[in-house]
Amino acid sequence: MQVNVQRQKAHSGTTPMQARSDALVAALNEVIAVNAIRFKYGGFSTVDIINCEDSSINCVPGKAFFTINLRHPSGESLDAMEQTI
Numbered sequence: 001m002q003v004n005v006q007r008q009k010a011h012s013g014t015t016p017m018q019a020r021s022d023a024l025v026a027a028l029n030e031v032i033a034v035n036a037i038r039f040k041y042g043g044f045s046t047v048d049i050i051n052c053e054d055s056s057i058n059c060v061p062g063k064a065f066f067t068i069n070l071r072h073p074s075g076e077s078l079d080a081m082e083q084t085i
Contacts, residue, residue, distance in 0.1 A: 007022055008020075
C-alpha cells in the first residue's frame with residue numbers, strides 16, 4: 001500500500017510554527033496510527049519507505065510518501081486493517 005501526503009511547502013526560517021502544514025509530520029502521525037491498527041487487529045505492519053519530495057534542510061516539506069506492508073493470518077482481519085487505514 002502506498003500513501004501520499006500533501007500539505008504546504010514553506011521556508012523553515014520565515015514560516016511561523018503555528019502557520020506550518022508539514023507533510024512529514026502528518027505522515028509520521030499516520031505511521032503511528034498504522035502501528036495502533038496492527039495492535040487492534042493482532043496483525044503485522046511494516047512501514048517500508050518514507051520519503052519527502054523536494055526536501056532540503058531549510059524547507060518545511062509539502063509532500064511525503066510512505067509504503068505500508070500489512071499481514072494477518074485471517075483474510076477478514078487483513079481486509080478490516082486495510083479498511084481502517
